[in-house]
Amino acid sequence: MAKSGSSLVFLFFFFFASPLVCCRSIPHSSRTTVLHVASSIQNTQKFFSNTPRASLNQQQLRSSPSSSLTLQLHSRASLHKLSHGDYKSLTLARLERDSARVRSLITRLDLALKRVTPSDLHPAGSDKFKFGVEEMQSPIISGTSQGSGEYFTRVGIGKPPSQAYMVLDTGSDVSWIQCAPCADCYQQVDPIFNPASSASYSTLSCESPRCKSLDLSECRNNTCLYEVSYGDGSYTVGDFVTETITIGSALVRDIAIGCGHNNEGLFVGAAGLLGLGGGSLSFPSQLNATYFSYCLVDRDSDSASTLEFDSPLPPNAVTAPMHRNRELDTFYYLGLTGISVGGEMLQIPESSFLVDATGNGGIIVDSGTAVTRLQTDVYKSLRDAFVKGTRGLPPAKGVALFDTCYDLSSKTSVEVPTVSFHFPEGKELPLPAKNYLIPVDSNGTFCLAFAPTTSALSIIGNVQQQGTRVGFDLKNSFVGFSANSC
Numbered sequence: 001m002a003k004s005g006s007s008l009v010f011l012f013f014f015f016f017a018s019p020l021v022c023c024r025s026i027p028h029s030s031r032t033t034v035l036h037v038a039s040s041i042q043n044t045q046k047f048f049s050n051t052p053r054a055s056l057n058q059q060q061l062r063s064s065p066s067s068s069l070t071l072q073l074h075s076r077a078s079l080h081k082l083s084h085g086d087y088k089s090l091t092l093a094r095l096e097r098d099s100a101r102v103r104s105l106i107t108r109l110d111l112a113l114k115r116v117t118p119s120d121l122h123p124a125g126s127d128k129f130k131f132g133v134e135e136m137q138s139p140i141i142s143g144t145s146q147g148s149g150e151y152f153t154r155v156g157i158g159k160p161p162s163q164a165y166m167v168l169d170t171g172s173d174v175s176w177i178q179c180a181p182c183a184d185c186y187q188q189v190d191p192i193f194n195p196a197s198s199a200s201y202s203t204l205s206c207e208s209p210r211c212k213s214l215d216l217s218e219c220r221n222n223t224c225l226y227e228v229s230y231g232d233g234s235y236t237v238g239d240f241v242t243e244t245i246t247i248g249s250a251l252v253r254d255i256a257i258g259c260g261h262n263n264e265g266l267f268v269g270a271a272g273l274l275g276l277g278g279g280s281l282s283f284p285s286q287l288n289a290t291y292f293s294y295c296l297v298d299r300d301s302d303s304a305s306t307l308e309f310d311s312p313l314p315p316n317a318v319t320a321p322m323h324r325n326r327e328l329d330t331f332y333y334l335g336l337t338g339i340s341v342g343g344e345m346l347q348i349p350e351s352s353f354l355v356d357a358t359g360n361g362g363i364i365v366d367s368g369t370a371v372t373r374l375q376t377d378v379y380k381s382l383r384d385a386f387v388k389g390t391r392g393l394p395p396a397k398g399v400a401l402f403d404t405c406y407d408l409s410s411k412t413s414v415e416v417p418t419v420s421f422h423f424p425e426g427k428e429l430p431l432p433a434k435n436y437l438i439p440v441d442s443n444g445t446f447c448l449a450f451a452p453t454t455s456a457l458s459i460i461g462n463v464q465q466q467g468t469r470v471g472f473d474l475k476n477s478f479v480g481f482s483a484n485s486c
Contacts, residue, residue, distance in 0.1 A: 031343035032389075033418045035433035037411045037444070044087040044442040047300050088399075088441035094299075095400040098370040098461075104230040105171050105331075105366065106455045111215075112328035113359050151296055151367060151462065152270055153307050156246030157257075158198030164190050164271035168294065168307065170367040173279035173330050174214070174228050176236050176258030177272035183262045188271045195259060200244040210256045211240055213280050226258050234265020236272075245283075247309075255286050276367070277330035284309065284474065293471035294367065295486035296462050298434075305486040313471050317480035320423035322472065327359030332472060334460065334479055336363050337424055339378070341385035342417030348378050353458065363458035365470065365479060371401070372450050372461045379452035382419070386448055389417035399440045402447035406437075409444025421460075429481050435464050 084090040151168045157177055164177060165188075178185045180194045195201045204211050204224040211217055211224035217240065218225045224240040238260040245252045260272065275282045276292065284292050287309060295305040313319075321335030336353040339346050352375055355362035374382065383404050393414060396405040408414060416437055420430040438449045449463045469485035 030418050030430065032415045033430070033433045034413050035408075035416055035437050035446070036413050037408045037446070038413065040434060040439050040446075041409075041442060041444055043298075043300050044439050047087060047090075048085075086442065087439070088445075091440045092400055094370060095402075099401065100233070101369050102373055102453065102459065104234070105364075105369065105459065106453075106457060108171070108230075108330070109325075109328055109360075109457055112325075151294075153274060155274065157193055157243055157271075158195075159200035159244045159251075160198075161244070161246040162191070162193050162197070164188075164193065165269065166272050166274040167270045168276065168367050169273050170276045170332060170365065171330065171369070172228070172230070172273065173275045173277040173282040173285075174226065174258055175255070175273060175275045175281075175283050176226075176228065176238070176260050176263075178236075178263050179238060179259035179261055181261065185260075185263055186265070187269075189269050190271050193259075193271065195241070198243065200242075200253065201259075202242045204240050204242060204256065210281060214240065228258065230265060235263070236260040236265075237262040252287060255283070256281060278324060278332055278474075279330045282330075284472075290475040291471060291473050293469050293480070295469040296367065296466050297486065298466050299370070299463065313473065313480045314469060314482040314485045316485070317469075317471065317482040318423070318427050318429045319478045319480045320427065322477045322479045323355065323362070324477075325355050325359050325362065331362075331364040331366075332479065333362045333364050335424055336421060338422040339382055340418075340420045340422060340428075341382060342389045344385065345422070346378070346381045346385060348381055352378050356456075361456040361458075363460060365460045365465075367462055367465070367470075369459045369461040370463050372464050373453040373455075373457075373459045374450060375456065375458055376452040376454060378458070379450060382450060383448065386417055386419070396445050396447075399445065399447055401451045402440065402449070404448040405440070406446050407444060408446050411444070429468075429483075431464055432467065432483075435466055438463060 084093060152165045153168050154163060154165050156162065157164055166175070166177070177193050178188060180192045180196075182192055185192060205222050206217075206219035206224050207222075208224065211226075214224075214226050216227045216229075218227075225238070226240040227235065227237045229235040236258055238258055240256060241259045242254050242256050245255045245257075258272075276284060279285065289309045291311070291313065292307070292309045293311065293313070294307045297303050297305050323333040323335060325331060325333060333355060334353075337350055338348065351361075353361075353363045373379075387404060390406065393416075394407045396407040398405055416433050418430050418433075419436050420428050422428050436449050437446050439445065440447050453459075467484060467486060469480075469482040471480040471482070473480065
């Protein structure tokens with residue numbers, strides 16, 4: 001008992017005895033940055049034009065080591081035709097789906113912390129169940145034209161490989177693909193994967209370690225059945241199997257994935273999901289990768305970048321400690337010490353970004369969330385500092401979850417306060433203005449792309465990550481950010 005008591009005391013001081021981050025100037029930090037308003041508005045107008053957009057060729061990709069492998073590049077416009085008539089309606093749809101994504105992540109954490117049970121998330125009861133790696137790269141394509149805020153990559157499934165678009169997701173572990181026969185499948189761009197056409201398809205037994213690693217599984221004729229519910233109404237149910245995954249010219253054998261016969265959710269256009277989380281069933285874990293990175297293209301761009309495994313971290317990377325939650329190994333928690341606006345640190349305690357002794361709180365890096373969510377007090381502090389630094393800009397009415405917007409229709413460019421993330425050892429990641437002041441229509445309305453959350457969990461979303469290579473060093477436990485390294 002004495003030992004346990006000592007541990008609790010240690011945890012208390014580790015998580016709660018954190019200093020207050022005061023309002024102080026940041027030396028050598030640029031206080032302002034320029035937002036190119038006219039070009040941003042032009043991009044929103046081009047987004048709905050019928051003008052053919054140039055496709056990206058292989059030479060336009062980030063320079064990579066000769067041993068790396070790259071998949072063929074594809075335009076996101078070829079995946080799914082837009083159903084929105086204007087940029088504002090597209091923005092509203094994105095934000096609605098983004099809110100569903102955030103609810104999903106919070107529910108995932110609540111499940112791990114036993115605030116909810118698996119049965120609370122089950123979509124329709126148990127009857128749903130009745131029916132070593134070399135360096136590799138895969139292109140990442142903006143998935144906003146899918147009607148979702150995710151990003152997509154293209155891989156080959158099976159032998160011979162069937163090409164499929166997969167949602168890139170650092171917030172989940174289990175990879176899966178829609179499979180024939182379909183009891184209930186949503187519409188996707190590529191043909192539904194047929195297990196009968198693959199020579200490498202193999203079911204997993206109920207006693208296999210990987211089947212037992214699932215959060216929710218059942219057994220049928222000694223075949224492992226899986227279910228993944230995302231908390232926003234999305235789910236996938238089917239057989240848990242092993243397959244060969246093709247990345248470029250590399251074949252990765254014996255990867256456990258879900259073969260979903262019953263699927264529903266916000267995955268429009270994609271054939272399934274590639275789980276890049278920190279759990280044992282995630283794709284990086286099954287590859288035994290020590291490092292992976294991605295660079296997300298602009299949400300309205302036709303260009304593509306890469307998802308890379310075991311490639312070196314760029315030398316200019318700004319690094320931060322990567323923490324894990326002992327209650328949930330899926331999420332990648334970031335060692336954030338503070339946020340500055342206009343060269344001034346916000347007056348917020350560092351504990352705002354720490355996981356507490358119960359496994360609650362902290363801030364994660366997520367590829368699927370679009371808009372960064374901060375605890376309400378932290379968000380208000382950031383917003384108020386930003387508003388103070390933009391008093392000369394004409395305000396506009398709020399849009400959806402954005403409460404801080406501006407009418408920049410008469411501007412060509414504007415100077416706005418620099419927003420920076422700060423990490424231990426004095427490291428700073430200043431964000432480009434276009435990564436936090438974004439257009440919400442084609443008329444010149446721009447909004448601050450942060451939002452409050454009532455949850456203790458904060459999330460750095462993909463709008464703030466765009467144009468920056470985000471690397472996860474799984475061996476040494478740190479996250480690296482490299483600007484303009486796509």
